Each structure stands twice: as C-alpha cells, then as structure tokens.
Amino acid sequence: MNPVTHFLVSWGVANSTALERRERAIVTLAGVAPDLDGLGAIPELLTRNWAHPLDWFSRYHHVLGHNVGFALVVTGASYLLSTKRWKTAALACATFHLHLLCDVLGARGPDGDQWPIPYLFPFSHAWRWTWSGQWALNGWQNFAITGAMLVLAFYLAWARGFSPLEMVSPRADRAFVRALRSRFGAAKA
16 A cells, blocks of 8 residues: 555554554554665665666565564554553554555555565565455555545544644644634534
C-alpha cells in the first residue's frame, strides 16, 4: 500500500484509545516505519545511469523494514519514547504488523510481481508472507481504503478536535479543525 494509506490507517488505530499527542504520533509513525527501507529508491534513482547503479530499493524494499526484527526495534523504541509505555508499545506493534498485512494484501507491482514479506528476517529466511490474490498497488481497493481513512480522519478531527496535522504543526491542526467545525457545525460533547 501507499505510505499515505499506511499513515492514515495507523493514525486511525492511534485514535482507538485515549492517548496523548506524543503517543498518537509514535503509534502512527510505527505503522509507517516499515517503509523506511523504501528510502533506497532515492540512491537507486540518482545512480540509475551509472556504470554500477545502486539497486537499494529493488533489493532491500520489503526486506530490511518488513520483518519481525525491525518490529522488535520499533516496538522497543515506542516503549522507551512514550509515557503510556505498554499501551503505546502494544499499539505501535499492532500498527507495524497491520502495515505488513496491508502490504501482503495490496502491494503487487505494475509488472505483476509480488513483494513477499520475509517475516522472520534477520533470524531466518524460512517464512515469507505472500498471498496469491494480492491486488495491485494502484488497485481500486487501495483507493477505497485510502478514501475511507480520509473520511475517518476528517470525522475524528471534527469530533475530537485534532487531526493528523497535529504531528507537524499544532497551529495548522487547530486551523483545520476550526475550518471543519465552521463548515459542519461544532461537535457535540
């Protein structure tokens, strides 16, 4: 799935219980963290015309960050960085694994190639998650999920008074919530 979809799904999970702004951000970012291995696309793109291009995206995306080893790192970091440690770590672990599940469901490339998830890496190469019905990355299913998550984010922003924007700018977040409430009325207490 698209990183934006992973972000919105994770933010929805972060809002499933009472968490403070910091913990919501930690849980949300944990759900996007597996795609850090996708940053290899930048050097791969920059070196594609070199004699020895760096194939970091092609080789390492869905490998380095999409596994139980990295899940343990992300969950541990979530525990250490939060005040509601166990709740935040549990939700961070859940959003991390939800990311993996969503990729198994809907991350088939345009060439029809699947990206299997080497779940037990770096401890073992024995178990790779795949699903023969995996839909395309640009399939209608991913667009529908993204749309539903956008509706949920807008609704939660209107009802609770904060949106995903709180992670980057509290001021922009307040302005967004104000705009929603002026358009759709104040949320009922």
